[in-house]
Amino acid sequence: MQGRKRELEVEQGSQLPPDRVATTASRLLQHSGYRELRNVDCEYRDGGVVLRGQVSTYYLKQLAQVVLLNSPTVGRVSNLLAVPPVIPTTSLTRP
Numbered sequence: 001m002q003g004r005k006r007e008l009e010v011e012q013g014s015q016l017p018p019d020r021v022a023t024t025a026s027r028l029l030q031h032s033g034y035r036e037l038r039n040v041d042c043e044y045r046d047g048g049v050v051l052r053g054q055v056s057t058y059y060l061k062q063l064a065q066v067v068l069l070n071s072p073t074v075g076r077v078s079n080l081l082a083v084p085p086v087i088p089t090t091s092l093t094r095p
Helices: 018-030 035-039 058-069
Strands: 009-011 041-045 048-052 076-079
Touching: 018 035, 018 041, 018 048, 018 058, 035 058, 048 058, 058 076
Parallel strands: 048 076
Antiparallel strands: 009 076, 041 048
């Protein structure tokens, strides 16, 4: 079962050439302090950064977007990160 995907877009101004925006976005996530965000793929497309991949929580999905939107160099973020469903590993019923 795939995690739910939802595209979120927010616009800001960009100051870098298009070929450097995705590279800058990747570096921002790598230095965010959250190991899981290091594996997020950043691609420049249609005037903004597209985030792809999978993270374990909706918090990390939102955090990846916020990290980039707090940078004046990222113009728009399309957040396509997937979050897998939580599957219980043990039964909650008592014998």
